[in-house]
Amino acid sequence: MKRDVFQALADPTRRAILLLIAAQAMTPNAVAEHFKSSRQAVSKHLQVLSEADLLTQQKNGREIFYHLNPDRMTEVEEWITKFKSLLATKFEQLDNVLEQLKNQKS
Amino acid sequence: MKRDVFQALADPTRRAILLLIAAQAMTPNAVAEHFKSSRQAVSKHLQVLSEADLLTQQKNGREIFYHLNPDRMTEVEEWITKFKSLLATKFEQLDNVLEQLKNQKS
DNA sequence: TCATTGCGCAACCAAATGATTGCATATATT
DNA sequence: AATATATGCAATCATTTGGTTGCGCAATGA
Missing domain, CATH: 1.10.10.10 (Winged helix-like DNA-binding domain superfamily/Winged helix DNA-binding domain)
Structure with a gap:
């Protein structure tokens, strides 16, 4: 699994x-x-x-x-990195987040 | 909670x-x-x-x-950092890990 | 004032989780 | 060959989790 x-x-x-x-x-x-x-x-x-x-x-x-x-732990690191970079740029990046989350919409 | x-x-x-x-x-x-x-x-x-x-x-x-x-996310980062530094030094650090985990023993 | 909106909270439910118990299998030891 | 050891696997159980439904309450707006 x-x-x-x-x-x-x-x-x-x-x-x-x-x-x-x-x-x-x-x-x-x-x-x-x-x-x-x-x-x-x-x-x-x-x-x-x-x-x-x-x-x-x-x-x-x-x-x-x-x-x-x-190797697998880097996946977690990458998420955190993504998270932090998002924080750094804030509002400017919202569109990108929305784009990436699009597949989770109903 | x-x-x-x-x-x-x-x-x-x-x-x-x-x-x-x-x-x-x-x-x-x-x-x-x-x-x-x-x-x-x-x-x-x-x-x-x-x-x-x-x-x-x-x-x-x-x-x-x-x-x-x-702030809270740094806690995760710190765990990962600890984890990686442990990996880097490997065997030499085993004693330290055992020491830190001591409280989890029966 | 009365209806609507945004939200939290409690009750409930199915599914997943963490742990225990009992057993089977393979390897090691005598 | 017989016993002991190291481990995995299946069944079971209590608890937690993620979700839904229904309700109540405060804030907004007509």
Whole structure:
């Protein structure tokens, strides 16, 4: 399943997991040891993060290491950048925003 | 109610609303005109964004203009920055991450 | 004054979410 | 071969979420 990156980042536990894995690739059990959450709960979070392409898996024997995929985070950065540039130019840009949002109209 | 900024940004419609209002402060009706969503649905989104302190209200007669609060977005930026700096230094920083996540342990 | 407009709020509903439990499978260890 | 370990997957459940509907209230306008 394809998932929205922002939605994947919405959960604070998932953000913490990302920070952990950003520092070092880890197995689900290793991740779970750092949280109150159970292994299964963590496993579900890892699945969500994987579906958002924020993580990749690397099987090694019976262990599965989850690695970070840094590319996907740039998508968030780009949104923020767009947002900020919009702020900078304000009113002048309203037409452009309207144009870009056109497909969301009824 | 206090709300998580990331959670507020999780919904694509809310992100679009933020872009609109970033370009120009608007009333709920004005916002709703740009979406398929009903006024009440948009109004709820505005409420969520307000609870996350991403928007402020300014009453003017019977109209309420929603303005952007750009400060709150920096919180997201800071998380991303932290994330990226973690990536840059990788393994060396693992201890720091563990230290920061300590309070989330059982 | 009376109708209309802009808006928030509460109740309600279907769908999604986060978590738990139980089980199956593959790999490792004895 | 038998057991233990690491993990995923499905079912289930309570809670949250996004949306609709209906109502009430303040401000505008006739």
